[in-house]
Amino acid sequence: MILIGFIFLILPISQAPGSEATLFDHFFHTVSLVTVTGLVIHPVAQTYSLFGQIISLILMQVGGLGIMTIVASAVSFMGRKMSLKNKLVVQASINREDATDFRSFMRLILRYVLIFESLGFILLSFRFVPEFGWGRGLFTALYLAVSGFTNGGFDTLGAVSLAAYVHDPLVNIVISVLIFLGGIGFHVWFDVTKLIKRWSQRTNKKHIRFFFRELSLHSRLAISVSFFLIISGTLTFLLVEFNNPNTIGDFTFGQKLLASSFQTITMRTAGMTTIDFTEVHSFTLFSFILSMFVGGSPGSTAGGIKTTTFAMVVLLIINESKGQKNVNIWNYTLPVSLVRNAVVIFLIFLATFIGGTGLLSLLNPKVDFIVLMFESVSAITTVGMSARLTPTLGVLSRVILMILMFVGRIGPITMAETLARKDKETKNIQFVDGKVILG
Structure with missing residues (x-):
């Protein structure tokens, strides 16, 4: 997909008048689009014509939904049957527990995507059509709706992203909701929708807390961690x-609250901004590095280690500190294999991030280390937020960022499994117990 997109974006018809992008710049942009990261060397509006922007929109949409989802949906709609092996591959890519009623499930995903993006497009049109006219206004609204929902972070407004709309409630709220819906995951959509339907048919509706308790454990964890990160991040940004x-x-207090909440929501997964991040305090950058590292939820368009993985690691630490053998939450005991996978994902992701940051620091010794960390985690978590560092970096540094974007999108654990040498049969070998002193 990256190669196909690159070929389309280097065509003369894709270039904007006066575009200064080189072939390498186009390749960097394509990697960023397909991995829905948002890091750019030159602004999209100054680099690509309307045709090029349409191609970038398609690449962002396909990258956001996932190659597996797109291909499986196309095969399903053509009436062709997928083998069980291929169903299991797609099932794993979207984190689905079973492969039953596969065609209906894929259609349901695309239906939700169409509904969310269409609503966002319609609402944003009320702002951009009066400002830019019908043609450009509708395309800008569509581009931002897709970019927000896919957590892509791209825009066609120029080099300052959404800075002109920092006080606009409509733009801030609509894009924030799209980012949240895109980053919360397919499973939570379906779970909440089914529960709402059941509750609407009941005559005796209980308190909202009972509604939350009837959600699946996955949805409860994803929603709880997401709201915790949003609230804590908003307060941190507001205070600092x-x-x-x-x-x-x-700003007025209301404007400060709106700007703080928008930066926090977009910082976790999307990469749009309404302020200049080169002017924020170092502690603000550090807090958002932690937020980006966690990212969105499984089965979503977002990156990061995912909210549920973060929750597993935190729960393991809490339970271990209490001397609890099992990892428990809300009257559930989590399987050891699940917690173990979470720890492995966390450590591989952390190692990849540290390695990428280390290489960037070697190549850019004069750049503030916190800024290099910010740029590195933004790439591997496919957030795409930049402290205006990416355009100033050399070729090798940009290659490192592309690798981080690619690895972050397909998942560090997937990359590790792909590169590792495996025996045909997994063997669980056990020797005599070994004792090592810790601490």
Whole structure:
């Protein structure tokens, strides 16, 4: 997909007048689009014509939904049957527990995507059509709706992203909701929808907390961690940047709250911004590095280690500190294999992030280390937020960012399994117990 997109984007018809992008720049942009990251060397609006922007929109949409989902849906709609082996591959790629009623499941995913993006497109049109006219206004609304829902972070507004709309409630709220819906995952959509239907048919409706308890454990964890990160991130940004005149210091309290919540929501997964991140405090960058590292939820368009993986690691630490042998939450005991996989994913992701940051620091010794960390985690978590560092980096540094984007999109654990040498049969070998002193 990256190679196909690259061929289309280097065509003369795809170039905007005065575009300064080189072949390498186009390749970098294509990797960023397909991995729905958002890092760019040159702004999309100044690089690509309308045709090129349409190609970038398609690449972002396909990258957001996932290659497996697109191919499986196309095969399913053509009436062709998929083998059980291929169904299991797609099932794993979208984190589905079973492969039954596969065609209906794929159609349901695409239906939800169409509904969410269409609603976002319609609402955003009320802002951009009066400003830009019908043609450009509708395309801008469509581009931002797809970019928000796929957590792509791209826009066609220029080099300053959404800075002109920092005080616009419609743009901020609509894009924030799209980002949240895209980053929460297919499973949560379906779970909440089914539960709402059941509750609407009941005569005696209980308190909202009972509604939450009837959700699946996965949905409860994903929603709880997501809201915790959003609320804590908003408060952190608001408190740290409250008096910073270069960010939100001169805003009213309502404007500060709107800007803080938008940066927090988009920072976890999407990469759009309404302020200049080169002017924020170092602690703000550090807090968002942690937020980006967690990212969105499984089965979503977002990156990061995922909310449920983060929850597993935290629960393991809490239960171990209490001397609890099992990892328990909400009257559930989590399987050891599940917790073990979470720890492995966390460590591989962390190692990849540290390695990428280390290489960037070697190649750019004069750049502030916190900024290099910010750029590195933004790439591997496919957030795409930049402190304006990417356009200034050399070729090798950009190659490192492309590798991080690619690995972050397909998943570090997938890359590790692909590169590792495996025997034909997995053997569980056990020797005499060994004792090592810890701490």
